[in-house]
Amino acid sequence: MNELELLRNDLDTLDRKLMELFEQRMELTKKVGQYKKDHNIGALDTAYEKELLKRRLLLIDDPLRRADVTNLYEAIMSISRRQQRRIINENKRAAAYQDYLKSLSEYRNPVEDPRVVYQGEPGAYSEMAALDFFGSKTSAKGLYQFEDTFKALKNGEADYAVLPIENSSTGAIRQVYDLLAQYECYLVGETTVNVSHSLMALPGVSIEDITTVYSHEQGLFQCEQFLDQHRDWRQKAQPDTAGSAKKVAETQDRHAAAICSPRSAEIYGLNILAEGVNQNSNNTTRFVVVSPKMELRNGGDKICISFTTPHESGSLQEVLTIFTVNNLNLVKLESRPIPERNWEYMFFVEFTGNLAAPGMNAIIRDLIQITNDLRVFGNFKANLE
Numbered sequence: 233m234n235e236l237e238l239l240r241n242d243l244d245t246l247d248r249k250l251m252e253l254f255e256q257r258m259e260l261t262k263k264v265g266q267y268k269k270d271h272n273i274g275a276l277d278t279a280y281e282k283e284l285l286k287r288r289l290l291l292i293d294d295p296l297r298r299a300d301v302t303n304l305y306e307a308i309m310s311i312s313r314r315q316q317r318r319i320i321n322e323n324k325r326a327a328a329y330q331d332y333l334k335s336l337s338e339y340r341n342p343v344e345d346p347r348v349v350y351q352g353e354p355g356a357y358s359e360m361a362a363l364d365f366f367g368s369k370t371s372a373k374g375l376y377q378f379e380d381t382f383k384a385l386k387n388g389e390a391d392y393a394v395l396p397i398e399n400s401s402t403g404a405i406r407q408v409y410d411l412l413a414q415y416e417c418y419l420v421g422e423t424t425v426n427v428s429h430s431l432m433a434l435p436g437v438s439i440e441d442i443t444t445v446y447s448h449e450q451g452l453f454q455c456e457q458f459l460d461q462h463r464d465w466r467q468k469a470q471p472d473t474a475g476s477a478k479k480v481a482e483t484q485d486r487h488a489a490a491i492c493s494p495r496s497a498e499i500y501g502l503n504i505l506a507e508g509v510n511q512n513s514n515n516t517t518r519f520v521v522v523s524p525k526m527e528l529r530n531g532g533d534k535i536c537i538s539f540t541t542p543h544e545s546g547s548l549q550e551v552l553t554i555f556t557v558n559n560l561n562l563v564k565l566e567s568r569p570i571p572e573r574n575w576e577y578m579f580f581v582e583f584t585g586n587l588a589a590p591g592m593n594a595i596i597r598d599l600i601q602i603t604n605d606l607r608v609f610g611n612f613k614a615n616l617e
Contacts, residue, residue, distance in 0.1 A: 352472030
């Protein structure tokens with residue numbers, strides 16, 4: 233046995249002692265949690281934790297070790313606090329966990345020949361996403377606003393909605409996240425569409441004739457560099473890109489142009505004045521497929537949830553620790569302000585996994601115990617090509 237193996241044996245011996253001490257400590261913090269539950273005391277005691285850390289640092293002579301000891305005890309206190317939250321919230325969160333199990337048990341199979349809605353006019357990128365996901369023969373209907381698609385799902389007028397949720401150039405589509413938080417719905421799929429904007433106008437109109445340009449606000453953002461070259465143009469945001477082309481065609485305004493997809497020019501009889509006017513040539517929008525019911529499709533490898541956290545130091549870190557210890561890859565973390573609660577946020581999280589996998593229910597239960605208002609939006613197959 234060489235020196236390295238001897239040292240590793242010594243480490244194994246020491247680690248066994250550490251594990252025994254760790255288990256003893258967790259038994260004590262379990263009793264602390266039960267006491268706090270019986271006396272209606274919260275899990276977090278900031279003053280005590282600061283004092284505990286201060287006392288532990290006094291036990292270390294080497295100042296270079298103090299940062300390591302701080303990290304060690306912050307992790308230990310986070311684990312202890314999480315255990316205490318489970319004890320304190322055990323009954324309070326039981327109903328939320330049962331609601332999750334109920335939605336899971338009531339999942340539906342994918343709808344054949346579905347009624348699909350999207351926001352916008354024919355030719356919109358959302359229509360392209362719907363046809364890409366469901367097939368070119370799908371009956372897809374455009375509605376005026378994002379919320380109209382959610383209402384159609386709620387009222388049983390549609391089986392699915394296809395909505396943009398983020399763009400590689402301009403980030404999250406905030407309205408869609410807010411509506412996901414507002415409506416009871418589930419995510420059952422995703423797809424991407426490469427966005428290549430063109431500037432178009434009525435036949436015979438030249439770029440020198442333009443004084444006004446229409447597009448969705450995201451389209452205007454994505455073409456900011458091009459529009460900076462024409463600062464005398466008035467920029468007018470519209471509900472969607474294809475609707476901008478429709479507006480130019482209907483008004484017959486020879487001083488107006490639209491920024492949208494080349495397909496819109498074909499649909500509304502416009503001429504393309506400039507192609508690829510978005511600054512990012514690799515401009516991609518991600519769309520989600522929204523359903524009024526949970527679905528567990530084959531190949532589901534991504535889970536989406538939302539939650540709020542206690543307005544306390546370290547509460548989000550406790551949540552993230554659960555993903556780390558269970559080897560779950562966090563692929564998306566988005567925050568949205570909570571209306572009427574200044575400086576508090578709802579978090580949307582996507583991570584790798586399958587709801588039917590062994591142990592996943594236990595993970596969801598742990599997350600429910602240490603968060604507020606947790607919702608499981610569903611399980612779907614990643615499709616970000």
